[in-house]
Amino acid sequence: MELTDFFTNYTLRTITLGTAVLGAICGMLGSFAVLRKQSLLGDAISHASLPGIAIAFIITGVKNEHLFLVGALISGLIGTFWIKSIVKRTRLKNDTALGLILSLFFGLGMLLLTFIQKMPNANQAGLDKYLFGQAATLVEEDVWVMAAVTGVSLIVLLLFWKELKLLLFDPDYTKTLGFNTRFLDILITSFIVVAIVLGLQTVGVVLMSAMLLAPAAAARQWTNNLGVMIVLASIFGAFSGVFGTAISASQDNLSTGPVIVLVAAAFVLLSFIFSPRRGLLFRELRFRKNRRELHLKKTLTFMYRIAKEHDNISHPHAIRILNNFQGFTRKTLTKLEEQHLIRVEGNQWALTEKGFQEAESMYVKMGTDHD
Amino acid sequence: MTNAQLEIQLIAALVAVACAIPGVFLVLRKMAMISDAISHSILVGIVVGFFITQDLNSPLLILLAAVTGVVTVILVEFIQKTGLVKEDTAIGLVFPALFSIGVILIAKHANDVHLDIDAVLLGELAFAPFDHLIVGDTDIGPKSLWVIGTILVINLTLLILFFKELKLSTFDKGLAATLGFSPLLLHYGLMTVSSVTIVGAFDAVGAVLVVALIIAPPATAYLLTDDLKKMLLLSCFFGIFAAISGYWVANALDASIAGSMTTMLGVVFLLVYLFAPKQGVFSVFYKERQQRIEVSLLVFLLHLQNHQEKEERHVNHLQEHINWEKVKAKTVLELATKNNLIHISENIVSLTEKGQEFTDEALKYITTNKETAIEELKDRFFLFRG
Numbered sequence: 001m002e003l004t005d006f007f008t009n010y011t012l013r014t015i016t017l018g019t020a021v022l023g024a025i026c027g028m029l030g031s032f033a034v035l036r037k038q039s040l041l042g043d044a045i046s047h048a049s050l051p052g053i054a055i056a057f058i059i060t061g062v063k064n065e066h067l068f069l070v071g072a073l074i075s076g077l078i079g080t081f082w083i084k085s086i087v088k089r090t091r092l093k094n095d096t097a098l099g100l101i102l103s104l105f106f107g108l109g110m111l112l113l114t115f116i117q118k119m120p121n122a123n124q125a126g127l128d129k130y131l132f133g134q135a136a137t138l139v140e141e142d143v144w145v146m147a148a149v150t151g152v153s154l155i156v157l158l159l160f161w162k163e164l165k166l167l168l169f170d171p172d173y174t175k176t177l178g179f180n181t182r183f184l185d186i187l188i189t190s191f192i193v194v195a196i197v198l199g200l201q202t203v204g205v206v207l208m209s210a211m212l213l214a215p216a217a218a219a220r221q222w223t224n225n226l227g228v229m230i231v232l233a234s235i236f237g238a239f240s241g242v243f244g245t246a247i248s249a250s251q252d253n254l255s256t257g258p259v260i261v262l263v264a265a266a267f268v269l270l271s272f273i274f275s276p277r278r279g280l281l282f283r284e285l286r287f288r289k290n291r292r293e294l295h296l297k298k299t300l301t302f303m304y305r306i307a308k309e310h311d312n313i314s315h316p317h318a319i320r321i322l323n324n325f326q327g328f329t330r331k332t333l334t335k336l337e338e339q340h341l342i343r344v345e346g347n348q349w350a351l352t353e354k355g356f357q358e359a360e361s362m363y364v365k366m367g368t369d370h371d
Numbered sequence: 372m373t374n375a376q377l378e379i380q381l382i383a384a385l386v387a388v389a390c391a392i393p394g395v396f397l398v399l400r401k402m403a404m405i406s407d408a409i410s411h412s413i414l415v416g417i418v419v420g421f422f423i424t425q426d427l428n429s430p431l432l433i434l435l436a437a438v439t440g441v442v443t444v445i446l447v448e449f450i451q452k453t454g455l456v457k458e459d460t461a462i463g464l465v466f467p468a469l470f471s472i473g474v475i476l477i478a479k480h481a482n483d484v485h486l487d488i489d490a491v492l493l494g495e496l497a498f499a500p501f502d503h504l505i506v507g508d509t510d511i512g513p514k515s516l517w518v519i520g521t522i523l524v525i526n527l528t529l530l531i532l533f534f535k536e537l538k539l540s541t542f543d544k545g546l547a548a549t550l551g552f553s554p555l556l557l558h559y560g561l562m563t564v565s566s567v568t569i570v571g572a573f574d575a576v577g578a579v580l581v582v583a584l585i586i587a588p589p590a591t592a593y594l595l596t597d598d599l600k601k602m603l604l605l606s607c608f609f610g611i612f613a614a615i616s617g618y619w620v621a622n623a624l625d626a627s628i629a630g631s632m633t634t635m636l637g638v639v640f641l642l643v644y645l646f647a648p649k650q651g652v653f654s655v656f657y658k659e660r661q662q663r664i665e666v667s668l669l670v671f672l673l674h675l676q677n678h679q680e681k682e683e684r685h686v687n688h689l690q691e692h693i694n695w696e697k698v699k700a701k702t703v704l705e706l707a708t709k710n711n712l713i714h715i716s717e718n719i720v721s722l723t724e725k726g727q728e729f730t731d732e733a734l735k736y737i738t739t740n741k742e743t744a745i746e747e748l749k750d751r752f753f754l755f756r757g
Contacts, residue, residue, distance in 0.1 A: 034457070034460055037457050037458075037459060039457065039459045039460040039462070040459045040462060040463050042463070047579065085652075086644070089655055090594060090644065090650050090652075090655075091593065091594070091650060092398075092590055092593065092594070093401045095402065095403040095404040095459075096398050096586060096590050096593075098403070098404055099403040099407055099585075099586040100403075100583075100587055100590050102407065102579075103407075103579055103580060103582040103583030103586060103633060104583055104634075104636060104637035104640065105637075106583075106633070107579070107580050107583050107629070107631075107633020107636070107637065108630070108634045108637060109630075110580070110627050110629065110630035110633070111621075111624070111626050111627055111634050112626075112630075113630075114626040114627035114630055115624050118625050132474065206467075207467050207470065209463055209467060210464065210468065210471075213460055214467075217455075217456050217460050217464055220456065221455060253479055254475065254479070255474065255475070257471075257474075258470075258472075258474045258478075259475065261467050261468065261471040262468060262472070262475075265468040268464055272450075272453070278455055280453060
């Protein structure tokens with residue numbers, strides 16, 4: 001495959017565009033799911049939408065993508081609100097409710113799907129693709145539907161921006177201010193359900209939740225600002241879609257859904273490691289730097305205590321006497337010398353004027369800290 | 372019923388019981404979703420193991436897959452510990468990534484692997500009787516029966532051996548730790564057992580439906596009992612019931628056995644969810660309504676006690692005064708009369724002797740606020756409940 005294929009090959013262009021738009025809307029709405037600790041809700045919703053697709057086919061008997069999506073939407077919503085009511089009404093906890101609805105709805109869906117396969121007009125149904133998704137079946141119309149939904153959810157997001165933001169970070173306060181939190185909750189949950197249903201055809205039931213989570217989890221590492229996070233998540237999502245499609249198109253036998261998920265996972269991994277403020281790499285570096293500085297300071301204060309006993313602060317002492325002190329290494333001494341805090345001559349060290357003052361001020365600071 | 376049918380039902384029932392045992396503890400420890408993560412990510416282990424052994428029932432493959440399950444748990448916990456994302460996000464990130472790798476591996480080697488993706492999601496219970504284990508020259512029954520049977524025996528043995536420890540560490544982690552039961556050991560022990568069980572069941576019922584067998588029976592049982600042993604027994608019962616009834620439903624519809632087993636679990640859960648005596652939706656609704664009315668009654672009685680003047684105790688006035696709707700006022704009045712707490716003459720309500728006594732005691736209860744006395748009080752005074 002050549003790079004130019006993206007601009008000349010109609011099918012590929014449609015698929016790429018479709019997965020990009022899908023990634024963007026998932027990133028946008030996924031940010032809310034991640035921040036509201038509803039990460040696994042997406043998993044449950046996507047599985048719960050399966051029986052809806054099957055029932056839509058059984059009732060109408062026709063193969064119509066949009067009809068399937070409506071069926072998926074209804075059964076996804078039923079699943080979501082059932083989860084909420086299980087948590088609210090019974091002693092079962094959130095995770096149990098999620099797992100229950102996820103697996104029970106999916107089981108029902110599988111029962112219906114295998115039942116449909118035995119029906120006379122079944123081979124036209126092609127319902128299997130909803131399990132793992134088939135990006136190849138995306139047509140221009142689907143992309144338009146996705147774009148339209150993205151537009152609508154963007155507008156709603158902007159309209160209720162202030163309220164949603166407040167709801168995310170302080171639901172109780174939102175309620176006391178008189179906002180209808182129930183309505184806002186239903187609003188954002190419904191949009192998450194819509195986004196998931198849209199992705200079923202492309203990524204499939206099983207992997208859809210990752211599409212929702214991964215871009216948002218990656219974006220979270222780079223910023224503490226909700227707006228920036230949503231924009232970043234959309235960008236990560238869109239790029240996952242584009243790269244995933246490109247990689248899977250470049251080889252045979254590589255389904256698009258899993259590849260997109262892996263690309264998104266790679267974004268998460270990179271963000272986890274390299275994000276400047278939260279990332280593991282810089283966190284470790286900062287940690288080491290702090291530890292080294294602490295060593296230097298410990299050594300310096302120890303030297304100060306020795307030097308203080310003498311009239312001449314720069315009186316040389318043997319390095320040997322530092323040995324029973326753990327903070328001391330050959331490297332620490334070199335570091336201290338580089339900073340002109342001590343002088344090292346052969347086996348002897350001596351504090352400089354600068355080093356003495358530095359250590360003294362540290363002592364004063366420590367003393368006041370203790371009081 | 373043919374021999375094959377019997378074998379399928381037997382395997383299904385064994386799988387259900389084997390899953391229910393770790394499931395009870397996962398549900399009680401609020402780790403139900405970890406089973407979802409394990410059941411998806413072991414796919415990688417299974418695929419890699421299959422490349423090595425070329426046999427879906429090989430012990431090595433089961434071991435490899437189980438190790439993948441434990442690795443998943445460790446990975447999830449590592450991500451949680453970094454604090455970069457919230458807890459459940461860690462689960463949601465790890466297993467789709469691993470599952471994707473598994474799916475891609477299968478797809479890339481589709482030609483030389485007898486695994487296909489439908490089998491991954493659905494299992495191949497219907498074919499289980501055709502794959503018999505032959506030792507020497509004798510046929511000793513279906514392979515998967517032996518696999519799941521072994522796992523079940525291991526689970527049961529471990530359950531009996533460590534019942535006390537598991538129980539304690541599930542309900543009081545701190546106490547278990549101070550008594551010297553390592554929470555870490557028990558945690559990873561449970562995770563290992565779960566992984567092995569999921570791998571064994573995976574072959575029969577597939578990735579997603581394992582989750583149903585692990586979560587649904589304990590969750591259903593939890594709505595019915597507070598006793599751990601009863602919960603275990605009930606879970607096993609629900610599992611076996613779903614396995615056998617599910618098989619016959621699948622037979623009638625000519626559809627997936629695993630799918631219909633899960634659907635039966637769903638039906639059982641729905642019934643219990645609605646009608647369970649204490650935790651069910653209807654009984655909770657009824658109880659809440661009852662309590663609302665009884666609280667109103669108490670308020671009403673206190674009002675009567677506080678007001679000796681006739682105009683304050685007039686039937687119509689009460690409605691306006693306490694600001695109740697007509698229906699509610701009527702229900703409360705009726706309940707009070709039925710219980711012989713008040714009597715009404717010429718539309719003036721007054722407390723009976725019994726009513727006076729009840730109100731006094733209730734007032735004393737409210738001011739000193741002892742724990743459950745009010746229920747006992749109600750039992751003593753009320754013939755009829757709200």
